[in-house]
Amino acid sequence: xxxxxxxxxxxxxxxxFEHIAEKLGEGKTPSRYQEVMFGLQxxxxxxxRPTWDPGHEIFDADRTAVNMGDYEDLLDPRRYYYGTYVxxxxxxxxxxxxxxxxVEKRGLLNxxxxxxxxxxxxxxxxxxxxxxxxxxxxxxxxxxxxxxxITVAADFQGMDRLGNAQYxxxxxxxxxxxxxxxxxxxxxEWLDEPMWQPLRKVIEDSFVIKDWFELHVLxxxxxxxxxxxxxxxxxxxxVVANGGASFAMVTEFxxxxxxxxxRWADSTIKTAVKESDENRALIGGWIEKWxxxxxxxxxxxxxxxxxxxxxxxxxxISDQLAARTGKIGISARAA
Amino acid sequence: MAEKxxxxxxxxxxxxxxxxxxxxxxxxxxxxxxxxDRYEGIKIKDWDKWQDPFRLTMDAYWKYQAEKERKxxxxxDSVAQNNSQLNISDGRYMNAVKIWMQGVTPLEYAAFRGxxxxxxxxxxxxxxxxxxxxxxxxxxxxxxxxxxxxHYNKYFNGFNQYSRIRDRAWxxxxxxxxxxxxxxxxxxxxxxxxxxxxxxVLTNLLFMPFxxxxxxxxxxxxxxxxxxxxxxxxxxxxLGLEIIKFMLEQHEDNLPIVQEWLDKWxxxxxxxxxxxxxxxxxMLPKKVMSWxxxxxxxxxxNGMALFNDLARYGLRPPKHHxxxxxxxxxxxxxxxxxxxxxxxxxxxxxxxxxxxxLDWLSAEYGELFDTVYRPxxxxxxxxxxxxxxxxxxRLPVVCNVCQIPIFHTMPDDPLMNCCLVSxxxxxxxxxxxxxxxxxxxREPEKYCQAYIPPQxxxxxxxxxxSLEDYRKWLHIKDEETGEYYGSEDHVMWEQWxxxxxxxxxxxxxx
Numbered sequence: 001x002x003x004x005x006x007x008x009x010x011x012x013x014x015x016x017f018e019h020i021a022e023k024l025g026e027g028k029t030p031s032r033y034q035e036v037m038f039g040l041q042x043x044x045x046x047x048x049r050p051t052w053d054p055g056h057e058i059f060d061a062d063r064t065a066v067n068m069g070d071y072e073d074l075l076d077p078r079r080y081y082y083g084t085y086v087x088x089x090x091x092x093x094x095x096x097x098x099x100x101x102x103v104e105k106r107g108l109l110n111x112x113x114x115x116x117x118x119x120x121x122x123x124x125x126x127x128x129x130x131x132x133x134x135x136x137x138x139x140x141x142x143x144x145x146x147x148x149x150i151t152v153a154a155d156f157q158g159m160d161r162l163g164n165a166q167y168x169x170x171x172x173x174x175x176x177x178x179x180x181x182x183x184x185x186x187x188x189e190w191l192d193e194p195m196w197q198p199l200r201k202v203i204e205d206s207f208v209i210k211d212w213f214e215l216h217v218l219x220x221x222x223x224x225x226x227x228x229x230x231x232x233x234x235x236x237x238x239v240v241a242n243g244g245a246s247f248a249m250v251t252e253f254x255x256x257x258x259x260x261x262x263r264w265a266d267s268t269i270k271t272a273v274k275e276s277d278e279n280r281a282l283i284g285g286w287i288e289k290w291x292x293x294x295x296x297x298x299x300x301x302x303x304x305x306x307x308x309x310x311x312x313x314x315x316x317i318s319d320q321l322a323a324r325t326g327k328i329g330i331s332a333r334a335a
Numbered sequence: 336m337a338e339k340x341x342x343x344x345x346x347x348x349x350x351x352x353x354x355x356x357x358x359x360x361x362x363x364x365x366x367x368x369x370x371x372d373r374y375e376g377i378k379i380k381d382w383d384k385w386q387d388p389f390r391l392t393m394d395a396y397w398k399y400q401a402e403k404e405r406k407x408x409x410x411x412d413s414v415a416q417n418n419s420q421l422n423i424s425d426g427r428y429m430n431a432v433k434i435w436m437q438g439v440t441p442l443e444y445a446a447f448r449g450x451x452x453x454x455x456x457x458x459x460x461x462x463x464x465x466x467x468x469x470x471x472x473x474x475x476x477x478x479x480x481x482x483x484x485x486h487y488n489k490y491f492n493g494f495n496q497y498s499r500i501r502d503r504a505w506x507x508x509x510x511x512x513x514x515x516x517x518x519x520x521x522x523x524x525x526x527x528x529x530x531x532x533x534x535x536v537l538t539n540l541l542f543m544p545f546x547x548x549x550x551x552x553x554x555x556x557x558x559x560x561x562x563x564x565x566x567x568x569x570x571x572x573x574l575g576l577e578i579i580k581f582m583l584e585q586h587e588d589n590l591p592i593v594q595e596w597l598d599k600w601x602x603x604x605x606x607x608x609x610x611x612x613x614x615x616x617x618m619l620p621k622k623v624m625s626w627x628x629x630x631x632x633x634x635x636x637n638g639m640a641l642f643n644d645l646a647r648y649g650l651r652p653p654k655h656h657x658x659x660x661x662x663x664x665x666x667x668x669x670x671x672x673x674x675x676x677x678x679x680x681x682x683x684x685x686x687x688x689x690x691x692x693l694d695w696l697s698a699e700y701g702e703l704f705d706t707v708y709r710p711x712x713x714x715x716x717x718x719x720x721x722x723x724x725x726x727x728x729r730l731p732v733v734c735n736v737c738q739i740p741i742f743h744t745m746p747d748d749p750l751m752n753c754c755l756v757s758x759x760x761x762x763x764x765x766x767x768x769x770x771x772x773x774x775x776x777r778e779p780e781k782y783c784q785a786y787i788p789p790q791x792x793x794x795x796x797x798x799x800x801s802l803e804d805y806r807k808w809l810h811i812k813d814e815e816t817g818e819y820y821g822s823e824d825h826v827m828w829e830q831w832x833x834x835x836x837x838x839x840x841x842x843x844x845x
Contacts, residue, residue, distance in 0.1 A: 010418055010421075010490070010831070012489035012490055013489060013490055013491075013492075013823075013827075014488065014489060014495060015489065016485070016488070016489075017485075017488055017494065017495055017496070017497065017498060018495045018496045018498070018499065018810060019496075019498040019499065032482055035481055035482065035485055036477070036478040036481050036482070038498075039498030040441075040444045040477065040481075040498070041444070041448075042441065042444075042445065042501065042502055042511070043502055044502045044503070045502045045503060045508070045511070045786050046515060046786075047508070047511070047512045047515045047516070047519075047784065047785045047786050048512075048515055048516060048519040048781050048782075048784050048785065049519060049784065050518070050519045051374075051519055051520055051521060051781075052370075052371045052374070052521060052522075058515060058518050058519060059448070081478050082400075082404070082471070082474055082475040082478045082479070083404040083407075083408055083475075083478070083479070083482075086396075086397050086400040086401040086404055087401045087404055087405065089393075089397040089401070090397040090398045090400075090401030090402075091401075093393075093394040093397050093398060094398070096394075097394070104340075128356060129356065129358060132356040132357060132460075135467075136455060136463075139451050139454045139455040139463075139467060139470075140455045142448070142451035142454075142455075142470065143448060143451035143452040143454070143455050143456075144452070148444075151448065151451070152447075152474060155447070155451060155470060155471055155474060156471075158451075158454070158467065159393060159396075159467065159471055160393075162393050162464065162467065163392075163393030163394065163397070165353075165356055166352045166353070166392050166393055166394070167394075169351060169352050169353075169354070170352075173343075173351060174340075177340040177341060178340045178341040178342070178343050179341065180351050180354060183351065183354050183355060184354075184355065187355045187358065190358065191358060191361075200362065201362040204360045204361070204362040204363045204368070205362060205363060207360065207363055207367075207368040208363050208367045208368060
């Protein structure tokens with residue numbers, strides 16, 4: 001038996017907005033994600049050329065060489081709009097907060113072997129600058145990209161990276177008993193230690209890239225695709241294997257975050273590749289151009305962490321990335 | 336045993352979270368990395384002097400915002416489930432919401448992108464992070480608004496084609512050109528225009544009419560997103576004040592530049608708000624207050640007090656604010672008269688106010704209303720009753736800056752039309768006021784690019800020469816436009832009222 005509640009029934013005049021009905025087909029109810037992805041970016045009748053870039057309109061498809069019949073095809077497989085994004089992240093931060101609290105309360109990180117702590121300090125804490133660089137680059141895509149789906153997701157990705165940088169900062173402060181000198185030292189190593197310089201150079205070079213899709217490939221696919229597994233998979237495993245299980249508690253978010261961000265990067269790049277042979281060639285060219293640079297930038301860091309195991313670890317990371325690249329529809333590999 | 340951690344308060348903790356995240360680049364020059372933050376002439380000696388107005392870490396942001404979203408979406412679901420559109424004060428009210436969706440929501444989207452540009456563009460990390468928070472907040476606002484209005488779109492006309500008319504409709508080029516003016520400027524002008532001139536100085540004149548108007552008129556969806564956005568907006572206001580102080584404290588050469596921007600953006604914002612004032616005087620069946628009263632409270636009292644405070648930085652109140660105050664008795668009536676005559680070329684319905692509403696306007700606006708505007712409305716009402724509803728057949732001259740049809744009158748003579756002309760490179764450009772003329776003359780190269788709808792229509796660039804062609808180009812059907820009484824919205828509203836009046840137990844017609 002079911003309970004029958006009588007309510008007023010009123011026939012709606014239409015199911016959704018005209019531009020969405022055209023896209024999905026008449027009579028189809030859009031999801032909340034679709035409702036706020038389609039038809040939002042201004043398309044025409046731009047009144048003034050930007051004083052900072054008179055060669056383009058305010059929103060302009062020509063800011064990338066990638067050509068899409070419809071840039072709204074570059075959808076986010078996670079289907080994040082603002083509400084679902086912050087709710088998902090707040091759940092994750094709640095669980096991470098518990099981990100941090102446990103680690104802090106019981107001094108778990110500081111109980112690690114001193115040499116292990118020193119390694120974390122040298123490898124992980126300077127990485128906050130890498131995350132900051134990723135914040136910068138994703139804000140570029142959010143600002144100058146084309147179409148709502150890619151710019152909204154890049155904005156989330158940018159804010160995530162600010163969050164990552166802050167979580168790394170917290171790890172540093174735990175290690176130093178809240179002495180900020182640890183952050184200053186990490187920064188000076190980031191600026192001067194030879195181990196970090198090739199990566200810093202790639203990141204600074206990425207800051208001047210004008211094609212937002214190239215930047216997307218370099219940052220969210222290549223740099224992340226090599227350095228996140230290096231730090232938060234292989235180095236994480238190494239620390240855990242040496243008795244540092246508590247370290248995995250405070251890096252849990254990075255692991256989950258990378259898994260989902262990878263889905264977004266792969267899916268958007270794959271969509272562009274599938275669109276045309278021109279796009280495939282273009283994106284393949286960017287991967288060929290940047291993959292060796294990024295891979296080489298990882299060598300000194302991997303050498304420091306893994307010593308004689310470093311080429312084996314890099315090989316595995318490179319295989320993992322090559323497998324992703326294959327699935328995207330491109331064959332490319334670091335030289 | 337580990338040593339005891341140093342205790343940090345919240346502020347110190349925040350400072351450390353972002354401490355030194357940025358760095359001076361060496362493989363690429365800073366000017367290459369941040370190419371846009373110097374060409375406007377604003378001089379910044381020390382970005383570290385930036386006082387972060389938000390002090391928000393990402394984890395706190397996710398947490399607070401998620402709580403707000405959970406509540407907001409629960410209410411939006413309930414609005415849909417309970418058919419809350421039946422509870423609004425009157426079917427006419429929905430036209431105020433249409434103006435919001437057609438005119439304001441697209442600006443929220445553009446603000447999301449514009450603040451992302453700032454969130455990438457300033458070389459100071461603190462300013463960048465503050466703008467990033469505003470960017471994602473603006474994204475929130477456009478999305479929650481689309482979700483809130485989506486339910487109304489199922490029943491009322493005028494929402495359906497918002498994505499099409501946003502760029503094309505003549506009356507929506509008023510808000511569109513306003514925002515594009517800001518985004519096409521450099522980063523410091525953009526943030527001055529939006530964060531200070533709009534969000535700080537004028538925001539109450541936007542939010543109060545719409546959100547309080549929604550609350551007074553039983554519009555739960557709009558009220559809810561409005562209240563939910565309020566805490567975001569107060570963050571944005573803080574950013575607005577901070578940027579002004581920061582620029583002025585950094586270098587004395589910044590003062591004249593900032594003053595010129597304030598002059599420009601006050602006037603630009605004021606002109607835009609004419610549309611909002613008209614909505615509050617004419618489209619809200621239950622009145623919150625009149626435009627005149629709102630202007631007195633939020634500009635003449637609060638706005639002037641703010642500029643008194645800012646005098647210590649060397650700033651004076653924006654140029655032409657006296658003219659704006661002189662116009663407070665007439666601007667909304669002039670505007671409504673215009674929309675009334677041209678509403679057959681909009682996705683809005685218009686009407687002549689009821690006798691009670693005219694009496695309220697008489698009480699609020701006094702003699703000028705009774706001698707100039709009321710007789711006009713009564714005449715149009717007579718025509719309507721005779722079956723000769725008045726629509727303007729010709730296209731208006733539109734101001735080359737604010738893009739409002741030039742219905743405006745001289746500051747000291749409400750019976751004399753004001754149309755000022757500037758000649759630039761052999762072409763005449765018309766402006767509605769000294770304020771807009773000054774703006775044009777300061778940057779003629781910019782404003783001569785503007786897409787002026789009537790001129791484009793006459794040139795045949797908008798679907799054709801006839802009204803029908805133009806409406807088709809706008810994706811507006813005949814029944815979605817023109818007079819409210821007798822319209823589809825009106826007929827539907829009357830059916831709902833009749834249905835609600837039936838005794839219980841009678842099966843509702845589906």
